[in-house]
Amino acid sequence: MNRNYIILTLIMLILAFGTLFLKMDDELDQVDPEILLQEIIQPTRYVTTDQVAKMIIKGDPSLMLIDVRNEEDFQNYSLPRSVNIPLDSLLNPENLSYLGIKGTKVVFVSDDDIKADQMWVLTKRLGYKGTYVMKGGLNCWMQTIIEPQQPSGDASYADQETYSFRKGAQMYFTGASAESSDDAKVEVQVQRREKSSVAAGGC
């Protein structure tokens, strides 16, 4: 009787010790292809340039911008507070440590959508949550934030609003003087509803 109990005790101890060594692999849990497909089809991974600009201006601490272009391009121009992780060096453990932090939004930025999208698929495959792609990439950023186009006079109110926000953001990022300074400043300070149609008139 006692010998059986000793064996059972040992088995339980070994099983419990075993749990200590489980966690490592767990973080690189792979995604089921079906679920991955579902997520790729859905456009929810995209954030617009306006949303990114807003988060940078507000100093949102949960935002993590990752620039996936090569180092040279990154040196030439990059978004404020962004980190450079070229596509080919994603799998460095050092770089992976930026991902999968609870409560942060990782947004991938490249010239256009393609490289950022590839990066996004890779991170999903690795099982990370909370990764996004900046829609249209830096090309779109240039068109919408750095050199926003004034909408025509009969454009909708929402478009006008988007434009004035962009003018404000332009000032913030380039230091350019604004023509209608009062208006623009107010737009930056006022926190708009997140789901307003700022996406309209994007790329």
Added chain:
Amino acid sequence: MGPLIPNGIIGDGWDFVIAILIGIAFGFILEAAGFSSSRNLAGVFYGYNFVVLRVFFTALIVAMVGIMYFDYLGWLDLSKIFILPTYLGPMIVGGVIMGFGFILGGYCPGTSFTGVAIGKLDALFFTIGLYVGIFGFSLAFPLFENFYNSGSLGNVTLTDVTGIPASYFALAFTVVALAAFWGTMFIEKRVRKNMKQYKF
């Protein structure tokens, strides 16, 4: 994969069928292990019968370690399981009151049901007591509503509070429980030798 019902793998209609089946298994195990006798239950506090400690802590460590493996194998999404919310003050007070209830009544709610099932009158009275107690609590609720809702920490786990991974807790509980099993084996032998009469 799991949990099956929150993930929609098993439909809501099966909920109550599964509830009864799980209940039957629960009741069966409790009764078969001897939890339908208040003397067995109270024995854990007087050192003559440690069946509560053995069953309770074996179940605890098996479930804890098992959950870690289920999580590892991807069978269980730990973010989707229900975590009991923590209310610091009320839970300590509640636990102390339940401790008194346990010593005086000799049962806890689940075990009293199995006692009723096999015809124990004290279990029946305990269950009636439960009913009266909860009724009284509800009626008097406005008196201590503030206290009832105080000390809320949300649905936190040990890991959320301490930052130590869950597996360390599983291991710690296992080691303590196993040590307790061996220790109590000797206590029980000694106490029983001194007992004149022990009627199950």
Added chain:
Amino acid sequence: MNVNNTIDNQPKYINPYLGGVLLGLLILATVYITGRGLGASGAIKSAVVTTSNTIAPAATKSNNYMGKFVSDDHSPMYTWLVFESLGVLLGGLLSGMLFGRVKKFRTDRGPQITNRKRLFWALIGGALFGIGSQFGRGCTSGAALSGTSTFALGGVIVMFSIFGTGYIIAYFFRKLWI
């Protein structure tokens, strides 16, 4: 009956460790299937709310505590825990029949007290347990066992305060049991 741990006098209980492993696996299965653990006191709470709702619906709805559990679409009895507790009764009966423990009504008590005293204290103990389980958000099975199994802080607090209190006060109530 003078018991010296002879085999004949021992009731046929299963090995406690086997019971523990089975119970642990049952908790695992329950969490796996339903995403939450076992429970018992919740069923009594449903019964309380139901009777109160039948006798005085308006007062029940306006009661800050019971009002939370009343809904218009279904009876408070139509909850998971009520069905589970019915199962516990059935399971207990099943095991009792299988091992030959279902007999006519009887009372378990310590050797030094009368049956009446035992029933009186059982009633008091039950009432205390009922009150405590509401403050603790669950009883031994719901909070202490299932809560701790899922590593919830609250479960650990409830477990230690129940058993801690039990051991502290056991000495003062020893007449009841030994």
